Amino acid sequence: MISNELLPINVAGEWRLGGGDVYESLYPATGEPIARLKAASLADVEEAIERAHHAFKTSGWAQKLPHERASVLHRVAALIREQAEDLAQKQRLDNGKPINETRALVASAAGTFQFFAAALETLEDTITPSRGPFVTMSVHEPMGLVAAITPWNSPIASEAQKLAPALAAGNAVVVKPAEVTPLMALELARICEEAGVPLGLVSVLPGKGSVIGDAITKHPLVKRVSFTGGTTTGKHIAHIAADKMMPVSLELGGKSPTMVLEDADLDHAVAGVLYGIFSSSGESCIAGSRLFVARGIYDEFVTRLAEAAKLLRVGDPASERTQMGPLITAKHRESIERYVALGVSEGAHIRTGGVRPHGEGRDNGYFYTPTILEGLTNSARTTQEEIFGPVLVAMPFDSEEKLIEEANDSVYALAAGVWSRDFKRAWRLGRAVQAGTVWVNTYKQFSVSTPFGGWRDSGLGREKGREGIFQYMEQKSMYWGTNEQPLPWSK
Numbered sequence: 001m002i003s004n005e006l007l008p009i010n011v012a013g014e015w016r017l018g019g020g021d022v023y024e025s026l027y028p029a030t031g032e033p034i035a036r037l038k039a040a041s042l043a044d045v046e047e048a049i050e051r052a053h054h055a056f057k058t059s060g061w062a063q064k065l066p067h068e069r070a071s072v073l074h075r076v077a078a079l080i081r082e083q084a085e086d087l088a089q090k091q092r093l094d095n096g097k098p099i100n101e102t103r104a105l106v107a108s109a110a111g112t113f114q115f116f117a118a119a120l121e122t123l124e125d126t127i128t129p130s131r132g133p134f135v136t137m138s139v140h141e142p143m144g145l146v147a148a149i150t151p152w153n154s155p156i157a158s159e160a161q162k163l164a165p166a167l168a169a170g171n172a173v174v175v176k177p178a179e180v181t182p183l184m185a186l187e188l189a190r191i192c193e194e195a196g197v198p199l200g201l202v203s204v205l206p207g208k209g210s211v212i213g214d215a216i217t218k219h220p221l222v223k224r225v226s227f228t229g230g231t232t233t234g235k236h237i238a239h240i241a242a243d244k245m246m247p248v249s250l251e252l253g254g255k256s257p258t259m260v261l262e263d264a265d266l267d268h269a270v271a272g273v274l275y276g277i278f279s280s281s282g283e284s285c286i287a288g289s290r291l292f293v294a295r296g297i298y299d300e301f302v303t304r305l306a307e308a309a310k311l312l313r314v315g316d317p318a319s320e321r322t323q324m325g326p327l328i329t330a331k332h333r334e335s336i337e338r339y340v341a342l343g344v345s346e347g348a349h350i351r352t353g354g355v356r357p358h359g360e361g362r363d364n365g366y367f368y369t370p371t372i373l374e375g376l377t378n379s380a381r382t383t384q385e386e387i388f389g390p391v392l393v394a395m396p397f398d399s400e401e402k403l404i405e406e407a408n409d410s411v412y413a414l415a416a417g418v419w420s421r422d423f424k425r426a427w428r429l430g431r432a433v434q435a436g437t438v439w440v441n442t443y444k445q446f447s448v449s450t451p452f453g454g455w456r457d458s459g460l461g462r463e464k465g466r467e468g469i470f471q472y473m474e475q476k477s478m479y480w481g482t483n484e485q486p487l488p489w490s491k
């Protein structure tokens with residue numbers, strides 16, 4: 001247990017018990033509670049938003065020069081690094097990811113603050129080519145109060161990805177973390193406060209998405225929502241945004257294709273495909289969950305993959321040797337089991353996995369074995385729907401034309417992988433596949449300097465990259481008249 005006390009939430013800088021229900025964070029590896037908090041109520045939402053709006057107008061944050069705001073964000077990065085081990089251990093308890101992974105997420109959160117601090121200091125507004133007796137400029141202004149709504153699968157990293165550019169842009173931010181993983185957002189708010197972000201600019205309002213998230217999204221003082229989560233929720237938010245004429249960015253689901261060609265380096269491809277689907281227990285929007293392998297090497301490749309999947313170390317997230325931890329909740333594991341059963345009813349053969357592992361301290365946690373299904377077509381529901389777990393559907397392909405057609409035959413278009421030694425073919429496929437991110441001879445690697453987002457049902461807008469700050473700003477054009485004469489109107 002991290003604490004026996006009920007944890008406070010953050011209502012525009014005030015740490016206090018929320019007015020909503022008591023939430024327990026359970027350690028997915030054992031099912032035991034590790035923290036309890038009183039979630040936000042609708043009254044807390046209203047108060048946080050009113051006060052954050054006031055803080056935006058009066059704190060002077062938006063008026064600070066870029067290098068002044070940047071120095072505070074650099075301090076946030078430094079504090080995250082100083083407290084990295086403690087944060088990584090808390091996140092392991094909050095969502096059950098293996099410790100090596102939560103350490104990487106904490107490092108990524110620090111890197112994100114550092115990157116956006118640097119981007120902020122070096123960002124340039126533009127003087128555009130003038131077409132008259134005036135100087136024309138394009139500048140950017142902060143929006144005011146913006147909201148960040150995040151899922152449970154990579155807490156500190158996804159929250160930093162929104163908080164850092166939103167604060168860099170000069171805004172106040174209300175964060176609504178996922179119900180089951182509220183701790184990291186609260187930690188980030190504490191660190192922002194410690195680093196010198198003015199009080200009231202950051203709020204963290206844990207609670208039920210359909211109540212608290214919905215109220216935040218609909219609030220007239222909220223000028224933008226940056227959402228990461230499921231496609232159904234994302235579409236709901238997009239409807240609200242349309243009514244308010246509010247910009248949104250939506251980072252949604254995926255069912256990403258990975259393509260292994262005959263000439264691929266099979267050692268690299270086996271390791272990459274395994275990592276692509278089974279790391280994070282497959283609870284990853286970019287999981288490479290549809291595998292297409294050239295028919296000539298299909299049997300050899302899937303045999304090697306299945307052997308390697310059986311050897312993956314599934315277990316205690318506290319151990320540095322663990323590769324796959326538990327799933328987030330018992331309910332989520334049941335949903336994955338239903339998908340595997342659906343796959344079987346659609347004609348799948350379970351090549352490996354498909355069961356709960358037992359023993360070695362895993363009996364009370366929500367563990368599931370890495371699972372490979374064969375014998376399904378690309379149009380099967382199991383192949384098309386996002387399972388969000390360690391389930392890979394493997395299929396052979398015969399021609400490049402058919403491969404591209406099937407890889408693109410999905411409502412999702414978030415990511416894709418190509419494994420080939422032939423760089424011309426890899427280039428052709430990489431350009432032809434429809435996806436926000438394509439990895440060639442690697443998978444699930446990230447750089448905060450490179451934009452990320454999806455097409456179609458995988459989302460709208462991009463996060464990360466220098467331009468990421470502009471997502472949280474309004475663009476303004478300015479015309480400076482330089483003519484010595486009045487406009488001809490007065491003649």
Ligand code: NAD
Nearest residue numbers: 150151152177178209210213214229230233251252253285
């Ligand atoms: P979810 O959509 O159920 O919840 C995401 C967040 O939205 C949570 O904080 C939730 O409380 C909130 N929410 C729920 N209903 C809401 C409403 N009506 N109004 C406002 N907020 C609401 O998703 P999840 O189960 O937490 O996360 C899994 C999903 O997230 C998967 O589909 C996964 O692919 C996606 N995801 C996408 C990315 C990406 O970058 N594209 C990254 C991680 C996860």
